[in-house]
Amino acid sequence: MPLPAIPPPLAQVGRRRFAFYPAIANIRPNEWTYLSATWSEVLVRNAKTHEEIVVPRRFLGDFSRLDSPVMMVRLLKKLEFQGGAVIPAQPRVIAMPLRTANPSREPGAPAPVVAIRLERSGSRFLKLVAGGVAGCVLIISLYRGGVIATRAFYSPAQNGRMHR
Numbered sequence: 001m002p003l004p005a006i007p008p009p010l011a012q013v014g015r016r017r018f019a020f021y022p023a024i025a026n027i028r029p030n031e032w033t034y035l036s037a038t039w040s041e042v043l044v045r046n047a048k049t050h051e052e053i054v055v056p057r058r059f060l061g062d063f064s065r066l067d068s069p070v071m072m073v074r075l076l077k078k079l080e081f082q083g084g085a086v087i088p089a090q091p092r093v094i095a096m097p098l099r100t101a102n103p104s105r106e107p108g109a110p111a112p113v114v115a116i117r118l119e120r121s122g123s124r125f126l127k128l129v130a131g132g133v134a135g136c137v138l139i140i141s142l143y144r145g146g147v148i149a150t151r152a153f154y155s156p157a158q159n160g161r162m163h164r
Helices: 009-013 124-143
Strands: 018-021 032-037 041-046 052-056 060-063 071-075 079-082 085-088
Touching: 009 032, 018 032, 052 085
Parallel strands: 018 071
Antiparallel strands: 032 041, 041 052, 060 071, 079 085
């Protein structure tokens, strides 16, 4: 038997009006009443337009204990009302055209493309370590029978006598 959903703190508000902070974008006025909740969503109604929306519980924070002038319910993320659903607001970035010193360019023409140079992320320390390892490998290979042979070579003795 499934357990009933734990009521959100917003249920304590009852039928009193409250406002979301920050306000949900694209829907006005910011005055709401609590209707019901499930384990993942809260259903609220706009007090002026009577429009009902569902707000995911993961975005709801705490609420103010004071009623002056209206109770505030904190949202953990900026939300926007879009296409009948409440979704996290996406910051909009508007690219501004560059001002050029070329007066012959038409005012409506697109701005020139500017190359962006990325800085190198290589570290001097890593280069130094790589050079040290390569040097050690070279020195070890020279001493292990390469140009600088430090090994003694032995041959078997014949007729009980050693050869030099």
